[in-house]
Amino acid sequence: MIQWYPGHMAKAKRILKEDLKLVDIVIEVADARVPLSSQNPDLRKLINDQTKVTVLNKKDLADPKYNQKWIKYFKNETDEDAVLLNSLTGEGVSELKSILNNTYDRIAAKLAQKGRNPRRLRAMIIGIPNVGKSALINLLAGSNITTIGNKPGVTRGRQWVNVSKKIRLLDTPGILWPKFSNEDMAYKLALTGAVDNDIFDFELAAYKLIQFIVNINEEILLDTYELDFLEDHPYDILADIGRKRGCLMTGGKVDRNRAAGIVINDFRDGKLGELTLEKPAEAAEQKVESENE
Incomplete structure (x- = not known):
């Protein structure tokens, strides 16, 4: 099981509470x-x-059909405003600004x-790492005023940012929770880059990803990696992908770690297409489970 909770995250949680x-x-x-x-239950x-x-960011990497279903879920089931965002193009930021301006009014x-x-609306941005x-703050403020990186935990301190005459934002560090009780959830966070690459096994994560994709649409793997057929087990599927991509060591043995890195990076970069690994029905099931605990 993946576990990662650096000391700075515990401190950040205490500060955020204040x-x-x-x-x-x-x-x-x-x-x-x-x-x-990717929603921290402790923060909620x-x-x-x-x-x-x-704000559901990286909409361009997710399945458009499920993007709309998730927006509907948040609005109907949690009674919250929800916005789809592509932080690379800025698509969706105007809708968020409208919500903030209405709240200010x-x-x-x-x-x-x-x-x-009247005074500026004070808004706080929270979320897990990466x-x-x-990127969203920079879009709202219209300038590159914060440090952006693809390594979890780049933003360590607190900073207020004046977005407009009406809105002021408080940035916060990305905070994970102390223990991942759900293995699939832990691997999903690892696969999407919320967990540092150095603390999880790429090969095991790749097996999980392959299984997730097989459950969604196995044609994705067949087409992307030009496979003739899919083996029954992710272990063997990864080996076939490794052979197709030339991930071979001396003696023709497949370099599984290298092959795993290719599959995971292809997913992160959108080369496997628009993929959503979770359905709103799963959220409803988890809600029922938490209420029964």
Whole structure:
């Protein structure tokens, strides 16, 4: 089982709990390919009844059909605003700005009723590592003002960013939770880059990914890697992919670690097509399970 909870994440969680008292709305950025797994349950408990909007980033890498189903799920089942985003092109950012501006207008109206002057809306951006929080802030602010990296945990400190005359944003470090009780969820986070590559087994993760894809549409693997047929077990499928891609060592043995890296990177880069690894029905099942615990 993958486990990773650096000390800075525990500290960040404590700080975030205090900072929640300062903000009017929380923007949670999640990965559209794994909307359920990429939402930190610890953070959701901290947010509680606070006004919230969910941003599903990397929509371009996810299945458009499920993108719409997930938006419908968040709006109908959790009574939250939800927005699809492509942080590379900026698609979806105008919809998010509209939600934030409307929230500002509601708060300003309430302040006016009390005879008080309006102030900037204070919004906090949260999310697990590597879902695109910094990229979103740069889109909202219109300039590259935060550090962006594809290594989990690049943003370590807190910083307020003035987005407009109406909106102020508080960036926060990406925070994972201490223990992954669900193995599939842990591997989904590893596959999407939320967990540092150095602390999980690429080969085991590749087997998981291959099984996920087989369950979705095995033609993806057949077409992408020009395979004549699929073996019954991911172990053998990875070997066939390795042979097709020339991942061979002395004696013709397949370099499984190299082959695993190819499959995982192909998934991360969108070379396997638009893939969503989770369905809204899974979220409903998990909700029922948590209520029964």
